[in-house]
Amino acid sequence: MEKKLSIFKKKLTRLSNSENTMVTEKKEAVEKEDAVAKAEAMTECPKCKQTFKKIVIKENMNVCIACGYHFVISAERRVRLLTDQGSYKPLKCKVDFANPLEYPDYEDKIHALQAKTGMDEAVYTCVGKIEGYEAVIAVMSSKFLMGSMGIAVGEKVTYAIEYADRKKLPLIIFTASGGARMQEGILSLMQMAKTSAAIEKFNLNGGLYISVLTHPTTGGVSASFATLGDITLAEPDALIGFAGPRVIEQTIGQKLPEGFQRSEFQMEHGFVDQIVPRNKMRETLALILKLHCKKSK
Numbered sequence: 001m002e003k004k005l006s007i008f009k010k011k012l013t014r015l016s017n018s019e020n021t022m023v024t025e026k027k028e029a030v031e032k033e034d035a036v037a038k039a040e041a042m043t044e045c046p047k048c049k050q051t052f053k054k055i056v057i058k059e060n061m062n063v064c065i066a067c068g069y070h071f072v073i074s075a076e077r078r079v080r081l082l083t084d085q086g087s088y089k090p091l092k093c094k095v096d097f098a099n100p101l102e103y104p105d106y107e108d109k110i111h112a113l114q115a116k117t118g119m120d121e122a123v124y125t126c127v128g129k130i131e132g133y134e135a136v137i138a139v140m141s142s143k144f145l146m147g148s149m150g151i152a153v154g155e156k157v158t159y160a161i162e163y164a165d166r167k168k169l170p171l172i173i174f175t176a177s178g179g180a181r182m183q184e185g186i187l188s189l190m191q192m193a194k195t196s197a198a199i200e201k202f203n204l205n206g207g208l209y210i211s212v213l214t215h216p217t218t219g220g221v222s223a224s225f226a227t228l229g230d231i232t233l234a235e236p237d238a239l240i241g242f243a244g245p246r247v248i249e250q251t252i253g254q255k256l257p258e259g260f261q262r263s264e265f266q267m268e269h270g271f272v273d274q275i276v277p278r279n280k281m282r283e284t285l286a287l288i289l290k291l292h293c294k295k296s297k
């Protein structure tokens, strides 16, 4: 009886092992199919209207290979492309969700965005090295509620500024924002004063602040820390301004000049120091840091 039982058990194990192998094989086949589909997925460039394989654009730092259009790039990937390999680590600034105006569906929206983007809020903050120079880096993402600035964004940006101040490190902020976050009303506007005051203190203590304006930098963010840099860089063809062109046209009753509020126009008018394409950003920042800072050990 016992012998029979042991034979039966052995058979059962063999059967389950072969089943497991089948499941693994099936899973691998599906993953392979997904990878092929991903590699062959196409995207259209909004500027030159040509279509390219998504993977080709991705491998070119999310920049169009034909016309140089800068596609949106995720905040953490931007940091990875900028910093020395394995050198960055996120700043520990935890901010809890708040809905001070009890805005309907706000919390669900934030949770859905957190799951989709892998970010806790519209800004990612970290410390990393660029060609051996340590810096505090904050990157806003237009993928998270249009990079709008609420209490959490204001707190994370301020924390990053104060951290740079304490550690005597240079500060680099990449901005991308539609402006203040309407769901938080006046409290989101207060972040303009809060971040600006922190920058002022950092400045008085001799800190170096490099602001990098990316598409789009508008509203309350452009009217606060985005435009308070010691050095202001911008990505090509980024929309930079306070109010949108249509609102201005309606207010002043005049047609606006060609390319109004784009990086190139802003540089011509003294608002931006240099336009830097994405593939030159790392070396440009490294050069500025080299001129102003000591190399960290």
Ligand SMILES: [Zn+2]
Residues within 6 Å of the ligand: 045, 046, 047, 048, 049, 050, 064, 065, 066, 067, 068, 069
């Ligand atoms: Zn293009």
